[in-house]
Amino acid sequence: MIKEERHVLVIFPHPDDEAFGVSGTISTYIEMGVPVTYACLTLGEMGRNLGNPPFANRETLPLIRKKELLQAAASMGLSDLRMMGLRDKTIEFEDDEKMVKLVEDLINDTNPSLVISFYPGLSVHPDHDATARAVVRAIRRMPVADRPSLYTIAFANNTLEILGEPDIIHNVEAVADKKIATLNSHASQTVWMMRDMEKRLAENDADALKWLHTERFYTYDWNNDFE
Amino acid sequence: MQPVQPNHLQELLNSFANKDVYIHLETTNGAYAGHFKEGFFNAGAFIRNVVVNYELGKVAGDSPHRIGLKLPYGWIYAQGITHYTVDEKDRLLMAGLDPEGKLAVSLEISETPFTY
Numbered sequence: 137m138i139k140e141e142r143h144v145l146v147i148f149p150h151p152d153d154e155a156f157g158v159s160g161t162i163s164t165y166i167e168m169g170v171p172v173t174y175a176c177l178t179l180g181e182m183g184r185n186l187g188n189p190p191f192a193n194r195e196t197l198p199l200i201r202k203k204e205l206l207q208a209a210a211s212m213g214l215s216d217l218r219m220m221g222l223r224d225k226t227i228e229f230e231d232d233e234k235m236v237k238l239v240e241d242l243i244n245d246t247n248p249s250l251v252i253s254f255y256p257g258l259s260v261h262p263d264h265d266a267t268a269r270a271v272v273r274a275i276r277r278m279p280v281a282d283r284p285s286l287y288t289i290a291f292a293n294n295t296l297e298i299l300g301e302p303d304i305i306h307n308v309e310a311v312a313d314k315k316i317a318t319l320n321s322h323a324s325q326t327v328w329m330m331r332d333m334e335k336r337l338a339e340n341d342a343d344a345l346k347w348l349h350t351e352r353f354y355t356y357d358w359n360n361d362f363e
Numbered sequence: 364m365q366p367v368q369p370n371h372l373q374e375l376l377n378s379f380a381n382k383d384v385y386i387h388l389e390t391t392n393g394a395y396a397g398h399f400k401e402g403f404f405n406a407g408a409f410i411r412n413v414v415v416n417y418e419l420g421k422v423a424g425d426s427p428h429r430i431g432l433k434l435p436y437g438w439i440y441a442q443g444i445t446h447y448t449v450d451e452k453d454r455l456l457m458a459g460l461d462p463e464g465k466l467a468v469s470l471e472i473s474e475t476p477f478t479y
C-alpha cells in the first residue's frame with residue numbers, strides 16, 4: 137500500500153539513481169494522480185562505462201545520458217524533470233550553503249508532502265552523500281509542522297548495522313513493466329546488468345522478482361539526525 | 364574512439380604543440396571501487412580546462428600507450444591510453460579503457476574550452 141501524497145519531490149545526483157530503487161514508486165504515484173518532480177543534479181558526466189569498442193567518449197557521454205534520462209522520465213510517465221546542471225563527482229566540493237539553497241528552492245517551488253533522496257553517509261558515492269546532506273539540512277531548517285516526510289535510500293555495506301531494516305516497503309509489482317522500461321532507458325549504465333536480470337526474471341528467480349517488485353526506504357528520523 | 368595508431372596520434376599531438384590549449388586529465392577507479400572491494404585504496408585525479416602550451420608531445424610504449432607533454436616549466440603525462448578520436452570540434456580525445464570498456468584514464472586537448 138502506497139500512501140497518498142500532495143506532491144512528491146525526488147532529488148538525486150545522477151541519471152539512473154532513480155531507476156533501481158525508486159522508479160516503481162514514482163510510476164505508482166503518477167498512476168495515483170500524485171504530481172512528482174524529479175530533480176537530477178548532474179548528467180553523470182564522469183560515468184566510466186564507455187564500452188569496448190567504445191560507444192561514447194568523455195565528451196559525448198553526458199549527451200547520451202541526457203537522452204536516456206528523458207526517456208526514463210517518459211517511461212515513468214513523469215513530466216516534471218529538472219536537470220540542475222551540476223557536474224558529476226563535484227557535488228561535495230560545491231559550497232554547502234549553495235546546495236542547501238538549491239534544495240530549499242525546489243521545496244519552495246513544489247511544496248512537497250514527501251521528499252525522496254539518499255541517506256547521508258550511507259549512500260556510497262560522494263555525490264549521493266553530499267546530495268543527502270543538503271536535503272536533510274534544507275528540511276531540518278523548516279518549522280517541524282511544515283516539514284515534508286523524507287524517505288531515504290541507503291545501501292552502504294554497513295546499512296543494516298546502523299539503520300536496521302527499512303520501515304517503508306512499497307510493492308510496485310503492478311508497474312514492473314514501467315520499472316523495467318526505466319532501467320532499460322539508461323542503457324549506457326544498465327545494459328549488462330539488465331541482460332542478466334531479464335534472464336533471471338524470465339526464469340522466475342525469486343530474488344530477482346523481489347528486487348524488481350519491492351522498493352524499500354528509511355523514513356528519516358529527526359531524533360537520530362546524522363549531524 | 365578507435366584503438367591508438369601511434370603514428371597518427373603522434374601527428375595529432377604535434378599539431379597542438381606550441382599553442383595555448385585546454386587540457387582535461389583524469390584518472391579513476393570509479394566511486395564504487397571501495398564499496399565492491401572493501402579496503403580498496405581508491406585514488407584518482409581530475410583536471411579540466413587548465414590552459415597550457417606544450418613544446419613537445421610524445422606517444423611512448425606499446426599499447427596501452429603513454430602520452431607525455433613537455434611544458435616550459437613542467438610536465439603532463441598519462442599512462443594506459445588505448446583509444447583516441449578527433450571530435451567534430453577538432454578536440455583530441457584520448458582514453459584508456461579496460462577490457463570491460465570502463466574508462467580508467469583520459470587525456471584531452473582542445474584549442475577551445477571544454478564544457479563545464
Ligand SMILES: [Zn+2]
Nearest residue numbers: 150153261264
Ligand atoms: Zn548515483
